[in-house]
Amino acid sequence: MAKKKSKNFFKVAHSFEEEYGYQLSISAKYFFIVLLKLENRFGDTNDSFWHTDKKFTTAKGIIGGFEIYGFSLSTCKRARKKLRDLDLIITKPGWYKNGNRSGTYYQINHNVLNDRVQKEPPATQ
DSSP, X not given: OOOOXXXXXXXXXXXHHHHHTTTSOHHHHXXXXXXXXXXXHHOOTTSEEEEOSSOEEOTTSOEESGGGGTOOHHHHHHHHHHHHHTTSEEEEEEEOXXXXXXXXXXXXXXXXXXXXXXXXXXXXO
16 A cells, blocks of 8 residues: 655654754754655655755656755755764765756655654653
8 A cells, every 4th residue: 555645744853953963054954944845755665765955847847956946056966964963864876867966865864763753751740
């Protein structure tokens, strides 16, 4: 059975800001939020998805790319590096059949986030 996806919700530990907030720039935090949104909407069974930094239009007329979210190429590169260094994301390059580079495959490392959620004390009523 396919995983049901919601267009408007994704889970992040409440303590994410305490754990990673001081280590990430504002743009890196927003980049991570966009990655969570894209994973929620387009992630496959392994929750991995493909995206590119530059704006593109699909055959169906859908516009994509991090550029539409206001990220420059250098911001994408810096945020991606920082998120990889913190082990929050796993990336691998995408390739066209002719051997040219085509965007990046992303996977959110939920083990890091889930470990943090489990360490949080239960909410009191």
